[in-house]
Amino acid sequence: MSAVASNQADGDGRVTVSLAELISLRNRVARLRLPPQDSRAMRVGAQSSRLYGRGMDYAESRAYQPGDDVRRMDWRLTARSGRLHTKLFQEEREGQLLIVLDRHPSMHFGTRVRFKSVQAARAAALAAWYAVRAGERVGLMQFGSHTHLQRPRGGVHGALDVCGAIAKGDAGSSGHYESLSQALQRVNKLQHGANRLVLITDGQSSDDSAHRHLLETMRHTAVRVLIVADALELALAPPGHYPIEHDGERRTLVLRSETQRASFQQSLGASLLRLATMTKSLGIPTRTIDTAGDPLDAVSALLRDGGTRR
Structure with missing residues (x-):
């Protein structure tokens, strides 16, 4: 039975994932002009x-x-x-895309429009619909506070299964926080059959071993990375008072001077920069999106022709 058939309540699309929206994104992908099928094939490992x-x-x-x-x-x-x-x-044989989706608690954050977790879910759904429209099978592996593998499947049902698994993963947690390197080890051990992989993350799960395991993954799979960031991770915050909550305690962060705001932005965006630097050193096509924008262009660029670095 498709994961979409669950009785799970739909989310609001801002703090929690809206399954209805993930499914409706099919219509947006349907309007895209895809390149000729032969030029889309990624011949990695096959x-x-x-x-x-x-x-x-x-x-x-x-x-x-x-x-x-x-x-x-x-x-x-x-x-x-x-x-x-x-x-x-x-x-x-059909191409197969594996979407690797970050489910760490750090993804449940956002100061513009929606949480990073919701934006990542939207991007993952767009990738699924794009893949099946291009004639590929699509699967999903989630890691972080929720671990799940949806093996690649073709056609509309493949994308629907991915959307359902994303919505279910947003509502649940395994209580085990898997690092990026651990997730990549799991990817490399699984017999998933995918010849393409797109990693969707905010970078905070990356660790010292991630470089080595990304390199191992690249030996048999074409890897693409989509980094999801909040506006405060990408640019200086406006001067002001910011309510924050950590470990159940609520405090107010005061950012007045440019030095204070620059230090805050550098600290908040350190993980994002570390991952972007890592993928650049490995030559992995990478895109960065924020929580307020439309992820369609970034997703289609990565899947259409390998993407251009940004």
């Missing part, structure tokens, strides 16, 4: 071919998608199921 002829080994069948070659229709399965199906051959 080869892909559009050749068709004798000597090719049949691999599996999947639901028909617009643009599929009608000569490859699986008419027997179509007749049995009542739905159109296409045959896939060994040299033409």
